[in-house]
């Protein structure tokens with residue numbers, strides 16, 4: 130069945146104002162690698178995950194699972210897995226080119242934030258679904274859909290005054306899937322440490338491209 | 348160089364309130380396939396594309412190009428390309444399974460919105476960059492980064508009271524790239540018709556999963 134759809138409509142001045150304010154807010158977002166251990170209300174995290182769940186998805190498959198980890202021992206196990214693989218990534222797998230591209234970000238394989246952040250959100254894509262009769266259900270464009278959903282999650286974090294750093298831990302997926310007891314049809318896409326920024330947090334002094342460098346009008 | 352980072356911080360009550368309001372707003376988003384021909388201020392579109400450009404990207408490569416088309420003849424050329432390929436997709440390439448999964452959405456290969464919407468935004472991922480010396484620059488995780496950016500764009504559209512339908516036109520990429528004169532390192536990822544919803548717009552009566560079905564807490 131189809132139903133009528135008439136969302137709120139704003140006058141042009143209001144649209145301009147709202148779109149500008151939202152841009153200003155989102156433009157303040159930065160990837161933060163120094164996270165405060167202070168607790169964050171669980172209800173805020175719930176609302177943020179709910180927001181991520183409003184994303185569109187190919188054929189409405191909603192192919193995402195958000196694993197929210199606050200238990201210290203599990204966070205520490207995650208850290209051990211990620212640091213072990215990341216050390217090999219930096220030393221061997223990524224190549225000199227990649228490592229030098231990352232130099233200005235001053236990232237390395239030590240990830241203190243994995244112990245410190247009050248929450249780690251691990252985002253799994255469901256590469257296929259399982260129907261009640263046990264058959265597989267195709268999940269069209271699952272990686273794109275889950276990445277879009279992650280974009281909405283990042284917007285929601287920023288709106289709430291929380292920070293994260295988007296990471297895609299290379300080669301850690303299978304071990305983290307087992308640790309978190311996720312089924313085989315789920316694959317790790319992203320790992321986001323979430324909290325307030327540390328009081329002395331710094332970020333690389335990056336600039337963003339100008340509108341003319343990202344938009345073409347025809 | 349690194350610089351201090353201290354974004355605004357809200358009291359807990361405010362965070363709860365803000366995160367809930369943002370969820371409520373985003374939860375009203377729907378994919379709308381009936382778009383009004385009414386004009387939309389160009390400044391709003393600019394702010395929305397700027398917002399998409401604030402997304403994180405692997406090693407800060409910002410691997411996205413947003414082609415905003417409002418010229419009627421180019422929109423019509425896009426429609427001809429997409430409808431021709433989509434008819435073949437529906438009749439031959441997708442298979443009965445996919446077509447039946449889409450039945451409840453009542454989508455088909457006729458895309459009137461491609462002529463009617465005041466703007467079409469075609470989002471290209473730059474699979475690699477070109478350095479001043481002509482050498483290729485690797486774009487790590489470019490598809491994931493651009494999809495995240497698209498999630499922020501969808502949030503910005505919703506915030507402004509505009510609608511779209513996320514589409515990934517199968518097999519149309521090369522022809523649309525040539526039509527829009529984009530370089531070979533760019534590949535079409537998404538096509539979004541953008542505008543106000545038509546006065547009589549309807550949407551499939553879909554429900555979203557509950558929090559317990561998408562979130563696991565450890």
Ligand SMILES: Cc1cc2nc3c(=O)[nH]c(=O)nc-3n(C[C@H](O)[C@H](O)[C@H](O)COP(=O)(O)O)c2cc1C
Nearest residue numbers: 185186187188189270273274377378454513514515
């Ligand atoms: C990657 C991706 C590709 C999609 N492709 C199409 C498409 O080609 N045609 C279409 O009508 N809808 C398409 N959709 C929209 C989905 O059908 C829609 O998001 C889903 O049915 C959920 O509805 P909602 O967006 O209203 O919540 C796509 C969505 C995503 C995320």
Ligand SMILES: Cc1cc2nc3c(=O)[nH]c(=O)nc-3n(C[C@H](O)[C@H](O)[C@H](O)COP(=O)(O)O)c2cc1C
Nearest residue numbers: 159160236295296297403404405406407488491492
């Ligand atoms: C797909 C993806 C993977 C990323 N992986 C890492 C990572 O492994 N480690 C890290 O410190 N930052 C990672 N980042 C963050 C980027 O380095 C960051 O977004 C970029 O430098 C721009 O900075 P900004 O987010 O502050 O605007 C990743 C970002 C994306 C989108």
